[in-house]
Amino acid sequence: MNHITGIRQEKYVNPEELEQYIGREIYLKGSIYKIRRMKGFAFVLVRTARKIIQCIYVPEEAGFLLSVIREECCCKIYARVEAEERSRTGYELHLLDVHVLSEPKEISPVVINGKQMNTSIENLLNYRPVTLRNEKERAIFRIQNGITDAIRSFLGSQRFTEIHSPKIVFAGAEGGANIFRLDYFGKEAYLAQSPQFYKQMMVGVYERVFEIGPVFRAEKHDTSRHLNEYTSVDFEMGYIENFEEIMEMETEMLKHVMEHLKEDYVYESELLGIKIPEIKGIPTIHFREAKKWIEKKCHRPIKDMDDFEPEEEKLLCKLIQEQTGSEFVFVTHYPSSKRPFYAMDDPQKSEETLSFDLLFRGMEVTTGGQRIHGYDEQVKKIKERGMDLEAFESYLMMHRYGMPPHGGLGMGLERLTCKLLDKENVRHTTLFPRDINRLLP
Amino acid sequence: MNHITGIRQEKYVNPEELEQYIGREIYLKGSIYKIRRMKGFAFVLVRTARKIIQCIYVPEEAGFLLSVIREECCCKIYARVEAEERSRTGYELHLLDVHVLSEPKEISPVVINGKQMNTSIENLLNYRPVTLRNEKERAIFRIQNGITDAIRSFLGSQRFTEIHSPKIVFAGAEGGANIFRLDYFGKEAYLAQSPQFYKQMMVGVYERVFEIGPVFRAEKHDTSRHLNEYTSVDFEMGYIENFEEIMEMETEMLKHVMEHLKEDYVYESELLGIKIPEIKGIPTIHFREAKKWIEKKCHRPIKDMDDFEPEEEKLLCKLIQEQTGSEFVFVTHYPSSKRPFYAMDDPQKSEETLSFDLLFRGMEVTTGGQRIHGYDEQVKKIKERGMDLEAFESYLMMHRYGMPPHGGLGMGLERLTCKLLDKENVRHTTLFPRDINRLLP
Numbered sequence: 001m002n003h004i005t006g007i008r009q010e011k012y013v014n015p016e017e018l019e020q021y022i023g024r025e026i027y028l029k030g031s032i033y034k035i036r037r038m039k040g041f042a043f044v045l046v047r048t049a050r051k052i053i054q055c056i057y058v059p060e061e062a063g064f065l066l067s068v069i070r071e072e073c074c075c076k077i078y079a080r081v082e083a084e085e086r087s088r089t090g091y092e093l094h095l096l097d098v099h100v101l102s103e104p105k106e107i108s109p110v111v112i113n114g115k116q117m118n119t120s121i122e123n124l125l126n127y128r129p130v131t132l133r134n135e136k137e138r139a140i141f142r143i144q145n146g147i148t149d150a151i152r153s154f155l156g157s158q159r160f161t162e163i164h165s166p167k168i169v170f171a172g173a174e175g176g177a178n179i180f181r182l183d184y185f186g187k188e189a190y191l192a193q194s195p196q197f198y199k200q201m202m203v204g205v206y207e208r209v210f211e212i213g214p215v216f217r218a219e220k221h222d223t224s225r226h227l228n229e230y231t232s233v234d235f236e237m238g239y240i241e242n243f244e245e246i247m248e249m250e251t252e253m254l255k256h257v258m259e260h261l262k263e264d265y266v267y268e269s270e271l272l273g274i275k276i277p278e279i280k281g282i283p284t285i286h287f288r289e290a291k292k293w294i295e296k297k298c299h300r301p302i303k304d305m306d307d308f309e310p311e312e313e314k315l316l317c318k319l320i321q322e323q324t325g326s327e328f329v330f331v332t333h334y335p336s337s338k339r340p341f342y343a344m345d346d347p348q349k350s351e352e353t354l355s356f357d358l359l360f361r362g363m364e365v366t367t368g369g370q371r372i373h374g375y376d377e378q379v380k381k382i383k384e385r386g387m388d389l390e391a392f393e394s395y396l397m398m399h400r401y402g403m404p405p406h407g408g409l410g411m412g413l414e415r416l417t418c419k420l421l422d423k424e425n426v427r428h429t430t431l432f433p434r435d436i437n438r439l440l441p
Numbered sequence: 442m443n444h445i446t447g448i449r450q451e452k453y454v455n456p457e458e459l460e461q462y463i464g465r466e467i468y469l470k471g472s473i474y475k476i477r478r479m480k481g482f483a484f485v486l487v488r489t490a491r492k493i494i495q496c497i498y499v500p501e502e503a504g505f506l507l508s509v510i511r512e513e514c515c516c517k518i519y520a521r522v523e524a525e526e527r528s529r530t531g532y533e534l535h536l537l538d539v540h541v542l543s544e545p546k547e548i549s550p551v552v553i554n555g556k557q558m559n560t561s562i563e564n565l566l567n568y569r570p571v572t573l574r575n576e577k578e579r580a581i582f583r584i585q586n587g588i589t590d591a592i593r594s595f596l597g598s599q600r601f602t603e604i605h606s607p608k609i610v611f612a613g614a615e616g617g618a619n620i621f622r623l624d625y626f627g628k629e630a631y632l633a634q635s636p637q638f639y640k641q642m643m644v645g646v647y648e649r650v651f652e653i654g655p656v657f658r659a660e661k662h663d664t665s666r667h668l669n670e671y672t673s674v675d676f677e678m679g680y681i682e683n684f685e686e687i688m689e690m691e692t693e694m695l696k697h698v699m700e701h702l703k704e705d706y707v708y709e710s711e712l713l714g715i716k717i718p719e720i721k722g723i724p725t726i727h728f729r730e731a732k733k734w735i736e737k738k739c740h741r742p743i744k745d746m747d748d749f750e751p752e753e754e755k756l757l758c759k760l761i762q763e764q765t766g767s768e769f770v771f772v773t774h775y776p777s778s779k780r781p782f783y784a785m786d787d788p789q790k791s792e793e794t795l796s797f798d799l800l801f802r803g804m805e806v807t808t809g810g811q812r813i814h815g816y817d818e819q820v821k822k823i824k825e826r827g828m829d830l831e832a833f834e835s836y837l838m839m840h841r842y843g844m845p846p847h848g849g850l851g852m853g854l855e856r857l858t859c860k861l862l863d864k865e866n867v868r869h870t871t872l873f874p875r876d877i878n879r880l881l882p
Contacts, residue, residue: 003722006693029680049648072843104843105816129642182623201570207490239470252447281444375546394882402513402545441835
């Protein structure tokens with residue numbers, strides 16, 4: 001009987017450690033990203049897991065014909081690492097031999113190995129499995145992975161427990177509209193619009209919890225900032241003294257994210273030419289103050305006193321940045337009428353909630369606030385809104401048997417990435433976007 | 442304008458660091474887990490994020506009446522930490538004062554503060570938001586969090602990139618049956634049965650990827666090991682030389698998981714009385730050999746030569762453990778007829794696949810194998826199976842434009858936890874299970 005004892009020593013080098021092998025011959029795996037034929041030699045760019053490696057093909061030293069390889073071939077490569085001052089990395093690889101593992105059947109109809117993806121967003125998304133092979137496209141989702149890694153390590157350090165809540169649910173957190181329905185063995189079920197109910201329940205168990213997972217919104221919006229499925233970063237914390245504590249936790253978390261990116265994602269940040277924000281502090285402004293300020297400063301009459309128009313969010317961010325230098329701003333105390341039934345009203349002013357949005361470079365990226373933890377108070381608000389109390393029976397179980405004061409937030413991962421990378425459309429920072437017209441690939 | 446600068450110094454101590462405060466008075470937050478009245482004093486157990494803290498109420502030293510608190514009250518506590526040899530932790534807290542933040546409306550109909558949850562699995566699940574407050578119940582999902590943390594840190598160290606693939610999809614990886622359907626703006630869509638297609642596509646981008654997320658199976662099984670929604674740990678790796686490399690990676694990953702639990706989850710492991718397996722190596726056995734071996738050793742006629750019955754999986758694990766001491770076993774080379782269309786057949790023997798299952802303590806916890814990476818080969822197999830080629834157009838895009846040899850696996854997180862904890866039913870290790878009869882809470 002054979003035994004598998006674990007991973008073995010690789011004969012292939014880690015492409016991120018090539019500078020350690022200068023002057024030596026090495027084995028490498030990767031796919032041919034680009035071949036540039038020059039006079040008497042060729043540049044061969046090899047795509048590895050994270051980096052594109054520049055190789056030189058010189059017929060006199062290579063033991064193979066250049067015609068053996070073409071773009072998107074997957075290969076094992078034998079090469080000599082040589083110091084090269086003119087290269088940005090300080091070295092380049094001289095190809096000695098190559099073994100082709102697989103070849104493409106066809107050449108991609110969209111050019112994927114240019115400096116930029118020079119195509120429409122439609123094409124970019126239609127050919128996602130190949131367009132993501134472009135070095136800049138894929139760098140976006142490495143950055144995104146850096147964001148989630150930093151969030152997890154930060155929340156772990158703050159004694160949050162990660163949970164996995166169900167996505168097929170009985171009732172939607174946000175109520176009836178904008179919800180996907182499905183047949184669940186003859187019963188009607190829904191896709192979760194957020195892990196709201198479950199993360200609150202789990203505050204009664206672990207005090208602090210978080211989840212990073214998919215949420216589903218059947219909204220018919222067709223805008224550059226809406227998607228019908230996205231990744232939500234949710235956290236919820238118990239025993240808060242006030243709702244500022246939630247904003248404090250988010251501020252600290254974002255600081256940690258930016259530090260992590262600055263430290264470990266220099267390669268991707270430079271490739272994408274992004275400016276990672278310096279977060280010293282995030283200003284807060286009361287929702288009503290913000291409305292009035294925008295009206296006054298931008299000579300823009302208020303249409304809806306209870307909500308922001310997207311343009312107002314942009315203007316507010318501009319004003320805040322001018323005044324404070326911050327690219328983030330917390331807007332607090334949203335009107336009760338615009339917040340869900342579980343939002344806690346301000347005891348001083350019941351038409352306002354102890355809630356906030358976080359705006360970043362002109363777009364809302366987070367919604368959060370304190371929740372109602374008392375049973376009677378929650379029942380009263382459900383009834384006042386004319387909602388069906390019975391539908392919330394299992395949700396109300398936690399209030400009935402005791403809950404600490406608590407609150408939390410939900411942050412759109414793709415939106416945060418979008419603004420961080422200064423992209424125009426959230427689809428650019430979504431791996432395989434789902435919108436009203438798109439279900440493929 | 443106010444600025445939020447980050448989290449502030451807490452006046453409340455971290456309950457996991459109480460031994461540092463022996464001889465001192467401290468503030469603590471938590472909920473009253475249990476009150477045991479004794480002659481002239483009382484034991485008050487306080488539930489904090491991770492641990493239950495034993496406190497003593499002595500009327501002479503406490504500045505409040507015991508009647509002020511009751512079980513499931515959420516409190517701020519002022520107490521003196523005293524060394525106490527008879528306590529398992531070496532200390533206990535003497536209550537000096539208490540401030541009740543919230544009270545339960547009612548007493549839970551199921552007793553949640555016993556040593557064990559002494560109720561039916563039905564009740565356990567019906568009252569999940571409160572039964573999870575039991576110290577042993579919640580320890581299960583702390584362990585589960587330890588498993589996912591260890592998996593992520595291990596795969597990160599092996600240069601895997603974490604991805605978030607869509608759950609609303611156009612076609613199901615496993616084909617037509619057992620799939621949840623939904624209306625997607627007038628089109629028929631499905632819930633993803635696995636991230637299979639997407640993780641393969643992403644191998645063409647990052648070489649190695651993983652995802653930990655929900656998957657959905659509309660199976661009508663009503664057994665102790667099936668759920669209709671569960672958390673799948675999926676990884677996929679490119680440039681493999683053979684399918685053993687996938688098993689090697691999983692073995693190393695599981696070693697890492699067990700080490701992590703042994704190091705950081707002693708509290709939960711002792712509470713649950715679990716024995717964390719020592720993984721030195723995992724034996725492998727060919728599927729057909731295994732069938733014959735079970736038949737011979739257990740005098741059990743083979744009913745289906747192409748598949749295991751659950752009882753056979755149990756017997757095989759028993760035999761393997763007797764012979765090798767291992768609680769895990771890889772069964773390899775499953776028949777092609779039982780594997781999906783993307784499984785790579787053994788070039789030596791086309792009726793067998795380069796695939797495996799991992800069995801652990803009698804149950805399958807992982808399915809994996811090498812995939813077809815060549816376009817022509819994949820098209821041929823789809824056609825041979827009479828499947829609709831057009832439905833796989835965007836999937837086949839990756840094969841068409843070039844893919845490295847690759848393979849991967851999917852592991853059921855709840856099943857792994859179930860067997861690790863020696864539970865009878867996978868529902869015990871699922872936070873909020875979804876089965877053919879259960880959609881709530």
